[in-house]
Amino acid sequence: MNPEDMIGRLSGPLSLRRRIGHVAALLGGLGGALFTGLLWATEPALPGRTHLAFGALVALGLGWAGYGAWALTRRTPLFALDRVIAAWLAVAATGLLTAGTAAVAATRGTWAGTAGVAVAATLAVLAVAVLLRARAERAALLRRKRELGG
Numbered sequence: 001m002n003p004e005d006m007i008g009r010l011s012g013p014l015s016l017r018r019r020i021g022h023v024a025a026l027l028g029g030l031g032g033a034l035f036t037g038l039l040w041a042t043e044p045a046l047p048g049r050t051h052l053a054f055g056a057l058v059a060l061g062l063g064w065a066g067y068g069a070w071a072l073t074r075r076t077p078l079f080a081l082d083r084v085i086a087a088w089l090a091v092a093a094t095g096l097l098t099a100g101t102a103a104v105a106a107t108r109g110t111w112a113g114t115a116g117v118a119v120a121a122t123l124a125v126l127a128v129a130v131l132l133r134a135r136a137e138r139a140a141l142l143r144r145k146r147e148l149g150g
Contacts, residue, residue, distance in 0.1 A: 014075060018082075025086070026068025033061030053100065060093050079145065080138040087131035094124040 014022070040046075040054040067089060071082045098120040105113025 014071075019072065022068045022071040022082075024068070025064050026072065027065075029061045029064030029066070029068060031061075033058045033065060036061060049103075056096050056100075060089070060096070063089055063092070079141045080134060083134040084131070084138055087127065087134040090127040091124070091131050094120065094127040098124045 036054055036057045040051070040058065046054075067082075067085055070085075071078075074082075098117065101113070101116045101120040105117050
């Protein structure tokens with residue numbers, strides 16, 4: 001296999017499975033943002049913390065929708081850049097979840113709140129691990145591309 005063939009394989013079109021995943025991210029993000037936004041708009045007399053939470057949920061939904069649309073319009077794996085961006089979105093979502101859960105647990109002081117913080121923190125650690133793996137895979141692909149002269 002010559003370098004051009006290898007680079008062609010590294011930058012080929014998205015597989016059907018990956019396209020379906022990106023469509024799911026696009027539609028899920030849009031749906032989540034739309035329904036959260038509608039609920040938020042129909043309940044104007046909410047506490048400030050709830051407005052903040054709804055705003056964060058809408059922003060996360062739009063972030064996932066934007067990611068899905070961006071990845072679908074590129075039509076190639078982008079040397080795993082799509083994985084890195086998705087991992088950053090997961091880190092942001094789990095970070096917000098952990099912070100929100102910790103804030104609620106601090107005000108309530110129950111064991112259930114502590115357990116919720118532990119679960120959210122575990123998810124955040126897993127998201128960071130996925131991010132580190134995605135960055136390492138991207139670096140390996142880019143290193144291989146440079147070695148092949150691409």
